Amino acid sequence: MSALLEQLIDALRVLPGVGPKSAQRMAYHVLERERAGGQRLSEALAAAVEKIGHCERCRDFSETPVCATCASASRDAHLLCVVESPADRLAIEQATGYRGLYYVLQGRLSPLDGIGPRELGLDRLSERLAQGEVQELIIATNPTVEGEATAHYLAQLARQQRVRPSRLAHGVPLGGELEYVDRGTLSHAFGSRSEMVD
Amino acid sequence: MSALLEQLIDALRVLPGVGPKSAQRMAYHVLERERAGGQRLSEALAAAVEKIGHCERCRDFSETPVCATCASASRDAHLLCVVESPADRLAIEQATGYRGLYYVLQGRLSPLDGIGPRELGLDRLSERLAQGEVQELIIATNPTVEGEATAHYLAQLARQQRVRPSRLAHGVPLGGELEYVDRGTLSHAFGSRSEMVD
DSSP: OOHHHHHHHHHHTTSTTOOHHHHHHHHHHHHHHOHHHHHHHHHHHHHHHHHOEEOTTTOOEESSSSOHHHHOTTSEEEEEEEESSHHHHHHHHHHSOOOEEEEEOSSOOBGGGTBOTTTTTHHHHHHHHHTSOOOEEEEEOOSSHHHHHHHHHHHHHHHHTTOEEEEOOBTBOTTOOGGGSOHHHHHHHHHTOEEOOO | OOHHHHHHHHHHTTSTTOOHHHHHHHHHHHHHHOHHHHHHHHHHHHHHHHHOEEOTTTOSEESSSSOHHHHOTTSEEEEEEEESSHHHHHHHHHHSOOOEEEEEOSSOOBGGGTBOTTTTTHHHHHHHHHTSOOOEEEEOOOSSHHHHHHHHHHHHHHHHTTOEEEEOOOSOOTTOOGGGSOHHHHHHHHHTOOOOOO
16 A cells, blocks of 8 residues: 555544544545645644643633633623533533533643642633622533542632632533533523532 | 634534534534544644545545555456445445455436446446456345345446456345344345355
8 A cells, every 4th residue: 555545544543533444435535535624624724733722811722922802892700600621611602592602621620630720720720710700600510420520629719709609500411511512401591500609 | 602602603504414513512522622632623623624635546535646456556456346435445445354445436327317337437347347357246225125226237237348246245145134124124034045065
């Protein structure tokens, strides 16, 4: 087999869920039928990897220092919704009518993996809460063990700064991932979020 | 969402079996965890699309005018195996001990789609058979209606040039259960049963 083809098949395996067989099928498909699309994908990948960084305010992916949502004057700065990943943020944005701001942890507390509050930028989140603009911190971490621990930590952080913490309502299936919850369930859970008390 | 990110998600859908949701998951995965791999994939795609063409002799993918298999002195030039696609060629190469040469149609006869003998390079295949080096043409097109029609055409072509045509055996797949084999296959396998000798 052509060395370049082998390299392509190997490189495709970087994509999640792509094993040797599907990588091979993808490579052949692109070469047989989609060379222009393959070229476009190559350019889109290079541009994304090079230019997409993180928003200074919310840590979501952004190609500008501050992302469009954080820069928007029409979003309600009194509400801040904390999610684990950009995909979770997108799922909430698409499923609900939420008009507040977001904070993307890009992970969850996981001491065994060396991921503590600092790695998630919680020091900067705390400073932001201290500024007094945020009134409610909507905690939308995943309903997993680590997500719940992170939610607990975030609720404490909020209370320290006299910000009201809330969390999504039950209805999100336990053990699931927000990204894969159907819109109706997600919208309902988002609407009936409840205040956290301990 | 970042425009570059949207472009990337859209571009990923060129890959077979990748819908909007998996494209999104792939894009986030690359940006979150595999930027170096994404860069490598971008380069591999660009190089493959630009440099991989077709071997002059067998029409398989190749980055050189003649592919390594066709150029090899250790392959038996008396045997020529015709397959529909590069993936079929690879499957045979990996599964069998075949040491002859290949001819890759890059398709199958399909008059309704405007794919005739010329589009599959059968004029050049005929010339090659006329040269007298090939003694057996092993026809390994897929056992579909169009593949069978193509096999028929190829067998005629071979006989015209006094080359012996052969085809893969059809029958019950190894490791399969009779109960689940389709009727056509079972009927064929039953009809062409062979005597057991030990």
